[in-house]
Amino acid sequence: MKVHIDEVNCSGHGRCAKYAPNVFRLNDEDGYNADRGQTIEVPAGEEANAKLGVKSCPERAITIVED
Amino acid sequence: MNDGESRNDTYPRATREEMIERFGRDLVNDFDLDDPRFNDQFNETLNYMVRKCPVAHSQVGRGYYVLTTQDDVRAAAQNWKTFSAAKGYMPNRPDGIPYLIPEESDPPLHTRWRHKLNPHLSPKVCAAMDQPVRNDVNELIDRFIEKGECEFISEFGALLPGWAFFKNVLGVPLEDLPALVNGVEEGTFAPDLDERARHFSGVFDYLEKHLKWRSTQPARGDLIDTILAGVTYDDGTEAPWEHKVSVLVDLTFGGIATTTFVMASALHHLATHRDQLQLLLDDPSLIENAVEEYARYFPPVVALGRTTTCDVEVAGTQIKEGEFVMLGYAYASRDPRHMDEPEKIDVRRQGIPHSTFGVGPHRCIGSNLARVELRATLEEWLKRIPDFHVKEGTAPTYVTGYLRSMRSLHLVW
Ligand code: HEM
Numbered sequence: 001m002k003v004h005i006d007e008v009n010c011s012g013h014g015r016c017a018k019y020a021p022n023v024f025r026l027n028d029e030d031g032y033n034a035d036r037g038q039t040i041e042v043p044a045g046e047e048a049n050a051k052l053g054v055k056s057c058p059e060r061a062i063t064i065v066e067d
Numbered sequence: 068m069n070d071g072e073s074r075n076d077t078y079p080r081a082t083r084e085e086m087i088e089r090f091g092r093d094l095v096n097d098f099d100l101d102d103p104r105f106n107d108q109f110n111e112t113l114n115y116m117v118r119k120c121p122v123a124h125s126q127v128g129r130g131y132y133v134l135t136t137q138d139d140v141r142a143a144a145q146n147w148k149t150f151s152a153a154k155g156y157m158p159n160r161p162d163g164i165p166y167l168i169p170e171e172s173d174p175p176l177h178t179r180w181r182h183k184l185n186p187h188l189s190p191k192v193c194a195a196m197d198q199p200v201r202n203d204v205n206e207l208i209d210r211f212i213e214k215g216e217c218e219f220i221s222e223f224g225a226l227l228p229g230w231a232f233f234k235n236v237l238g239v240p241l242e243d244l245p246a247l248v249n250g251v252e253e254g255t256f257a258p259d260l261d262e263r264a265r266h267f268s269g270v271f272d273y274l275e276k277h278l279k280w281r282s283t284q285p286a287r288g289d290l291i292d293t294i295l296a297g298v299t300y301d302d303g304t305e306a307p308w309e310h311k312v313s314v315l316v317d318l319t320f321g322g323i324a325t326t327t328f329v330m331a332s333a334l335h336h337l338a339t340h341r342d343q344l345q346l347l348l349d350d351p352s353l354i355e356n357a358v359e360e361y362a363r364y365f366p367p368v369v370a371l372g373r374t375t376t377c378d379v380e381v382a383g384t385q386i387k388e389g390e391f392v393m394l395g396y397a398y399a400s401r402d403p404r405h406m407d408e409p410e411k412i413d414v415r416r417q418g419i420p421h422s423t424f425g426v427g428p429h430r431c432i433g434s435n436l437a438r439v440e441l442r443a444t445l446e447e448w449l450k451r452i453p454d455f456h457v458k459e460g461t462a463p464t465y466v467t468g469y470l471r472s473m474r475s476l477h478l479v480w
């Protein structure tokens with residue numbers, strides 16, 4: 001599974017990393033998603049958490065690009 | 068399935084007769100955030116409008132629109148070029164108050180300031196405030212626990228956010244807190260607009276003095292020093308003094324005016340819903356999630372405004388350039404197109420895409436601190452006062468406009 005984090009629309013709610021800490025990382029300095037603008041691989045077994053993170057993002061800034 | 072995806076639920080649009088019968092006015096064409104009936108029928112009105120009135124219009128003063136669905140609120144909040152914050156967030160803004168930064172500004176100026184300010188309120192920095200905030204929670208509880216009762220707002224709710232912000236972020240003396248809290252509260256809810264402006268200027272004066280004093284002191288490397296250092300705007304100019312003052316005012320408004328409502332509402336809900344209370348007592352690890360659910364359902368920010376920079380259509384309504392449009396954050400957090408049974412409060416609800424802290428570039432900069440305060444309050448309270456009730460013969464009282472606030476809550480144990 002792969003997810004893309006929108007560069008512009010991520011505004012630092014931090015919900016993604018709360019629900020899926022092994023998938024999404026926050027930038028230590030500003031608290032926004034550390035992989036903004038990137039497509040990242042979801043580690044095996046973390047798919048359900050990743051989906052919860054996607055769903056919890058108030059900006060809809062994360063999209064599943066490959067299930 | 069509470070899958071968070073857009074669903075096809077459609078609802079018939081509101082009819083005039085139905086609205087007049089249920090709410091005493093035509094919410095679509097003649098809405099008023101300050102109507103006492105909106106305060107009294109708050110939840111009922113939100114639940115109705117999010118389904119049946121995607122766009123409401125108010126004729127009060129210069130008039131304003133309110134957007135209610137989650138998709139429309141999100142789209143407008145993210146589209147700052149069309150929905151500009153630079154003309155203010157308050158409907159019928161009183162004359163003579165300087166614009167607040169970052170709240171009442173657009174990128175790129177807004178972005179410059181947020182880049183500098185964000186690190187002072189990041190999740191990591193706020194996590195370090197957890198223990199001091201917990202100590203404050205316990206110190207406040209110590210004051211009244213033996214009494215077996217308290218008026219929660221004045222004895223706890225109105226104090227903790229101020230303490231957390233003043234001690235950990237601002238560094239101003241605690242004895243100045245009551246006057247500032249009152250200034251912000253009256254500046255928001257006073258029925259008379261001139262009176263609102265007067266209260267706001269009192270807050271400005273106080274904070275400007277504090278900033279001036281700090282500029283004569285050795286640097287501490289804190290948020291105040293970051294504000295004093297300022298930013299360079301895209302045209303090469305340095306942020307003027309007035310901008311620095313307005314940044315401090317904006318942070319203070321946010322820091323003391325909102326969190327109270329969520330904590331008070333959460334405790335009121337737990338006092339009146341034993342099943343939910345039991346869930347949290349049995350498994351305190353649920354509290355972090357409960358904070359999200361309470362923030363979702365008890366939003367202190369009902370709606371904040373933007374000004375359109377061109378003609379635009381929202382849900383079939385034509386909105387002209389230069390109109391004031393409010394983003395109905397409180398509505399969007401209970402949109403049935405995006406969650407199951409939105410009017411049900413369940414501390415176990417998973418994946419809650421609420422907009423209580425706003426959406427788009429203006430996302431609440433204090434959201435990480437607010438979460439620390441709310442979690443510490445619920446965890447420590449339930450440890451020390453696990454069994455509590457609303458005092459017989461009393462009920463909480465509220466005041467509502469574009470913000471919502473609880474005025475009193477009597478608890479006994
Ligand atoms: C439960 C508590 C809180 C709630 C519900 C809340 C809500 C909000 C909302 C909805 C916005 C978005 C404004 C917009 O879109 O125009 C916002 C912005 C803001 N909040 Fe909060 N807030 C809370 C606590 C705090 C705290 C504790 C602080 C200060 C430490 C704070 C400071 C601010 C500031 C400075 C902004 C403006 C950000 C910007 O425009 O970039 N808030 N808040």
Ligand code: SF4
Pocket residue numbers: 005009010011012013014015016017031032033056057058059060061062
């Ligand atoms: S939840 Fe969304 S907005 Fe928040 S940090 Fe994650 S991606 Fe960004």
